[in-house]
Amino acid sequence: MAAIPPVCDFGWPAVDATLPGVDGKQHSIFGQAGPNGLVVAFICNHCPYVRAVISRIVRDAEDLKAEGIGFVAINSNDAAAYPEDSFENMKLFAAAHRFGFPYLYDEDQSVARAYGAACTPDFFGLDKDMKLQYRGRLDASRKETGSPDLRRDLFEAMKQVARTGEGPRDQIASIGCSIKWKDAA
Template identity: 80%
Template structure:
């Protein structure tokens, strides 16, 4: 089922946590920030919205690194109910798509809850002070990748954040599959 996150809560502070990475390390989320900001992307392996744009996510993460913006992806889906999103499959997904950024596993879903993540993909763009400046879409793609020349919303917004510290006032929310929450114990 498709989900749409709320609009950007400008100035909301990033929340840190230490999570296991597909490279075998345990990493701090906020340690992935560059000198000009950080993008935190909630994704997963099986979502058709993510699969449609994963090459664009990897491209934009690489391009943003040149602007001093760090990038980290987090999977928070219930892997018991969705085995395609298991940690072992996260490792394969990252390798298959040439991730140049950390891919972290939020097994207990505490980070997704702290961020109020709604869908995959769900992008949070922070300035150098780690204050939220962007919560919008990657581009106009949906379950299928859009045309190659689509406006790169996330990339352009984060370039603005890197240069000015402020995100655009007009943002279009991402859309994707809802986070697959575990049943409450």
């Protein structure tokens, strides 16, 4: 079932945490920021919405470096219920898609809860002060990859954040699979 995150809460102060990465190192979320901001993307390995756009996510993360915007991806799904999202499979997924950014594992789901992540993919575009300026979609793709000429919503929004410190007022929410939460017991 598709999930849609809420609209952007401009100025919301993001949360830092240190999580294990697929490279075997511990990474601070804020440590991935560029001088002009950071994109925190909640993704996973199995979601058809993520799989449809993963090459575009990798491309946009690389292109945003030139704008002084860092990028980090986090998987918070319950790997016991969704084995394809296990840490070992995260390593394979990141290698297969040539991630140029850290892919971190939020095993206890505390980071996803702190951010209010709703779906995969769910993008949080932060300014240089780590305050929320964008909570929208990558582009108009859904479960299928859209045409090559689609407007790059995330890229254009973060380019604006890099240059002005503010995100666009009109944002279209991402859509994707809901975060696979562990049973609350």
